[in-house]
Amino acid sequence: MDRSHFGQHSSSQFNEEMESIRSHLMEMGGLVEKQVIDALQALLQADSQLADKVLETEDRVDDMEKLIDEECASVLALRQPAASDLRMVIAVTKCVSDLERIGDESAKIARMAVQLTEEGESPRGYVEVRHIGNHVRQMLRDALDAFARFDADKAVEVAAEDNEVDLEYRSAMRSLVTFMMEDPRSITRVLNIIWSLRALERIGDHSRNIAEQLIYLVKGKDVRHIPVAEIQEQVSGKS
C-alpha cells in the first residue's frame, strides 16, 4: 500500500490527528462530568434552572460523539494505525459510547430534578443520593484522569470503587423501599429518587467501562467481565 501521497509531513500529521482524537475525548469527558455534577446539584438543591442547563448540553455531547467517531473512522481508513495507536482508536471508540450514555443518565437525573422541584422538595432519600452521587462523580473523574495520564493503576481503583457503589446502591434501595411501604403517599416522589439512584449506579458502571478501556489501551489486555483482583494481577503484570 502506497502512503507516499500523504507527503513528507505524513507522520507529524498523523500525530496531530491522534492528538485531536485524544483531546476531543477529554473535552467530551469534561462536558459529561459537568453534566453529572450539575444534575446532582440540581436534584439536591431543587434547582430546575440548572437542570435545564444539563438538558441543553445533551445535543453538544451527541455531536461530540459523532465527531470523535468520525475522526476515528478517518484515521483507521487513511492512516492504518498500528499497535498502541490502533488500541487508542479502538478504546476511544468504545469510550465515547460510555460517555454519551453517562450524559443520557445525567439528563434522566435532571428530569427527575425538574419533577421533584415542581412537586415541592423533601429531604428523604437525599442523603443516599448525595453520598452515592459524590462517589460516582469521583469515579468518573478518576476514570478520565486515568485516561489522560495513561494510568492503569488508577483505572484498577475505579473498577474497585464500582463494586462499593453497587453495595451502597443496593443498601439505599432497601431503605427507600421500606420508606415507601411505611408511607404510601410518598411512592411517586420516592420512585423519582430511586430512578436517580439507578442512573447514578449506571454512571458508575460506565465509568468502570472507561477505566477498563484504558487498561486495554495501556496493557493490551481485555479485562472486561473479570473480578477486580484478577484485573489487579493483569495490570501488575503477574499474569
Add this chain to the structure above:
Amino acid sequence: MDRSHFGQHSSSQFNEEMESIRSHLMEMGGLVEKQVIDALQALLQADSQLADKVLETEDRVDDMEKLIDEECASVLALRQPAASDLRMVIAVTKCVSDLERIGDESAKIARMAVQLTEEGESPRGYVEVRHIGNHVRQMLRDALDAFARFDADKAVEVAAEDNEVDLEYRSAMRSLVTFMMEDPRSITRVLNIIWSLRALERIGDHSRNIAEQLIYLVKGKDVRHIPVAEIQEQVSGKS
C-alpha cells in the same frame, strides 16, 4: 506499506476473516435473542429453572464479546480494511457492546423471575410485561435480521418501533405506580415488575442502536440522535 507477505491467498483469507466476524456476531445475536425469550418466559411462567439457564449463558455471551472484539482488532491491525469493510468492522465493534448489554438486561429479568417465583407469583402487571416483552423481542429479531441481510429499510422500522415501545413503557409505568398506591402491600412485587419493564425498555434501546449501526454500515451515514423521520429520509437517499 507492503502486503506481499500475506501471500497469494491474502484476499481470500481476508474475506474469510470478515465472514468469521460477521457470523460470530450473528451467533452472539442468536444467543442473546434466546436469552431475552427465555428470560421473558421464565418471568411470565414463574419458571426459575429457565431463569437459571439465562444466567448460565452470561459467561458465553461475555466470551463472544471478547472474541469478536479481538477479531476486529486483528483485522484492523493486519488487513487495513477500507470502505464498507472498515465500516463493517466499526459497526460490529459497536454492536457487540449493545448485544452484551442486552444479555445483561435479560439476566436482570431472569433474576426478577427467580425472586417473583420465590415470593409466589401473581398476574398483576404481567399483561404489560407480555405485551412490551413481545414487542421488544420482535425489535431485536428485526434488528438482527436487518444486519444479516444488510436491510437498511428494516433498520428504519426498528427505530420507529423503539418510539412506540417508549410510549407503551411510560403508560405501563403509570398504571403500575397507581396499583402500588392502591395496594401498598404489593410494593416489593410490583417494583420487580417495574425493573423488568425497565430492562425491556433498555433492550429496545439497544436494538435500535444495532439498527442504527446497520444503517451506518450500508449507507455510510451516522443516524444516531436524530428523529425517525430524518433517518427515513437519509436512508431513502433524499438528503
